[in-house]
Amino acid sequence: MPNDIPQNLSGLINIAELCPSSEALGPGKRFVIWVQGCPFECKGCIAPDWIPFRKAHTMSIEELAERIVAEPEICGLTISGGEPFMQASRLATLLRKVKAQRPSLNVITFSGFRINQLNWQDALALLAETDVLIAGLFVEKLNNGRGLKGSSNQTVHFLTPSLLPFKEELENGQRGLEFHLRVEGGHLMVGIP
Ligand code: SF4
Incomplete structure (x- = not known):
């Protein structure tokens, strides 16, 4: 049963990157959170810098929730990484706080775990706040360039009906890439990709 790690970041979310508005990772404009740290080492991972379990940018759950609800145009959130389920409890709390103010926001969560592996208490709490789970390890040779699955072995699970109208787009749609300028360069x- 994985626990949230690193353990010394109680109440803080360990963030690799944030994007306050993107249309490249799910329907509509979405706030995207990439978390730091992943227990998997998939060959060809597009974010190898985000695999190590090290302290990156830390933010309190409250501060991040405020930043998300302050984005008036978003219709949802996408959580990726890194491995979101290694910070499952904190992310579940974040999502509950966000939805208390913006209940219409939908949530897409990526994971390297298969859905039947996400069976510990904190993981179930994050699943309970997730509308679509895209699950499974990335297999470079199975990247068919379609949909939000990084490779065709991954599975798109519709945990609620809210994003079912976008099933074809999520599973087989044309991908888009965006390039955002960072304040720090x-x-x-x-x-x-
Ligand atoms: S699960 Fe995702 S973030 Fe982790 S190594 Fe694989 S591709 Fe990279």
């Missing part, structure tokens, strides 16, 4: 690529 350089650019952030958003989307599935």
Whole structure:
């Protein structure tokens, strides 16, 4: 049963990157959170810098919730990484706080775990706040360039009906990439290559 790690970040979310508005990772404009740290080491991972379990950008659950609800145009959130379920309890709390103020927001969560592996208490709490789970390890040779699955072995699970109208788009739609300028310099690529 994985626990949230690193353990010394109680109440803080360990963030690799944030994008306050993207249209490349799900329907509509979405607030995207990439968390730091992943227990998997998929060959060809597009975010190898986000695999190590090290302290990256930390933010309190309350502060991040405020930043999300302050984005008036978003219709949802996408949580990726890194491995979101290694911070499952904190992310579940975040989502409950956000939805208390913006109940219409939908949530897409990526994970390297298969859905039947997400059976510990904190993982179930995050699943309870997730509308669509895209689950499974990334297999480079199975990247068919379609939909939000990084590779065709991954599974799109509709945990609630809210994003069912976008089933074809999520599973087989044309991908788009965005490039956002970072305040600290350089650019952030958003989307599935
Ligand atoms: S699960 Fe995702 S973030 Fe983790 S190594 Fe695999 S592709 Fe990278």
